[in-house]
Amino acid sequence: MADIAMIGDKDSVLLGRAAGLEVYFETEGQAAGRLIDKLARENTRIIFVTEPVFEAASETVKKYRSAAFPAIIPIPSGKGSTGAAMRSVRENVEKAIGADILF
Amino acid sequence: MAISYKPTRMEMSRLKKRLSTASRGHKLMKDKRDETVRRFITFVRRNRELRERVEALMSEAMKSFVIAKATMSTPAVEEALCFPAASAKVEVGSAKVLSVEVPKLTYIPGESRGLPYGVFGTSSELDTAVSKFSELMPLLIELAEVEKTCNLLADEIEKTRRRVNALEYVMIPQLQEAIHDISMKLDENERGNLTRLMKTKDMLKAKEE
Numbered sequence: 001m002a003d004i005a006m007i008g009d010k011d012s013v014l015l016g017r018a019a020g021l022e023v024y025f026e027t028e029g030q031a032a033g034r035l036i037d038k039l040a041r042e043n044t045r046i047i048f049v050t051e052p053v054f055e056a057a058s059e060t061v062k063k064y065r066s067a068a069f070p071a072i073i074p075i076p077s078g079k080g081s082t083g084a085a086m087r088s089v090r091e092n093v094e095k096a097i098g099a100d101i102l103f
Numbered sequence: 104m105a106i107s108y109k110p111t112r113m114e115m116s117r118l119k120k121r122l123s124t125a126s127r128g129h130k131l132m133k134d135k136r137d138e139t140v141r142r143f144i145t146f147v148r149r150n151r152e153l154r155e156r157v158e159a160l161m162s163e164a165m166k167s168f169v170i171a172k173a174t175m176s177t178p179a180v181e182e183a184l185c186f187p188a189a190s191a192k193v194e195v196g197s198a199k200v201l202s203v204e205v206p207k208l209t210y211i212p213g214e215s216r217g218l219p220y221g222v223f224g225t226s227s228e229l230d231t232a233v234s235k236f237s238e239l240m241p242l243l244i245e246l247a248e249v250e251k252t253c254n255l256l257a258d259e260i261e262k263t264r265r266r267v268n269a270l271e272y273v274m275i276p277q278l279q280e281a282i283h284d285i286s287m288k289l290d291e292n293e294r295g296n297l298t299r300l301m302k303t304k305d306m307l308k309a310k311e312e
Contacts, residue, residue, distance in 0.1 A: 018233040020191035071251040096257040
């Protein structure tokens with residue numbers, strides 16, 4: 001089983017295949033959530049998801065937040081960054097410190 | 104008042120022990136919280152820096168890919184990339200940051216170097232896009248590690264902060280109040296006893312006379 005997987009729309013993740021990642025084409029939230037569950041069961045270590053998918057499957061993503069694996073990491077899609085990933089970093093800061101002191 | 108107690112000396116010394124444990128725990132928790140926050144801040148700074156870099160490089164790679172797709176037909180691009188390169192692996196270790204287990208990831212690139220397709224029928228823009236993306240991989244893995252660490256630390260800080268507050272504002276005041284109550288009651292008993300004794304002595308004296 002591959003250690004690193006990538007989920008997103010076709011245009012964004014095709015490149016991942018050339019780098020040796022396990023690539024899945026999925027943009028619909030629920031299906032992506034199920035896919036993440038399946039990958040987590042198969043011991044995938046890192047799952048890169050494009051930002052739109054990250055937001056669509058946010059419920060599943062939350063579930064794995066506090067687990068050590070898999071690490072679900074948002075990456076910008078082919079259309080550019082939507083800022084969702086930065087937002088999740090900021091949420092972390094707010095949760096830990098109580099105020100957004102870094103940005 | 105959540106702590107129920109009997110006003111006895113035994114109970115009071117038990118509560119006093121609990122209070123000292125609670126205050127020691129509170130102090131330790133507070134130290135832990137402060138240190139975790141300090142570490143968290145360094146991690147989250149790094150996280151932000153990495154993310155900015157990854158996003159910039161990623162959009163560059165994507166741009167080349169878009170150009171590649173414009174110069175080649177979509178089926179040709181898909182065909183070139185449909186055979187996966189040797190799969191990349193990560194070595195997984197774990198490190199501890201203040202008793203929080205965090206992942207430690209080391210990137211092991213797939214064995215075959217170079218492009219997973221033939222140069223015939225593919226454009227050089229595709230090569231650029233692929234090599235740019237491959238260069239990005241170690242950075243992406245590091246980002247994964249740091250971001251996960253941040254997530255885990257943020258959770259831990261939240262938990263620790265709750266515990267500190269629970270000890271500081273609930274547990275310790277309640278114990279102090281209970282101890283105070285018991286000592287008051289014991290003193291009151293003592294005084295009652297004393298007056299009773301004095302009274303009896305007076306009565307006995309009056310009887311003798």
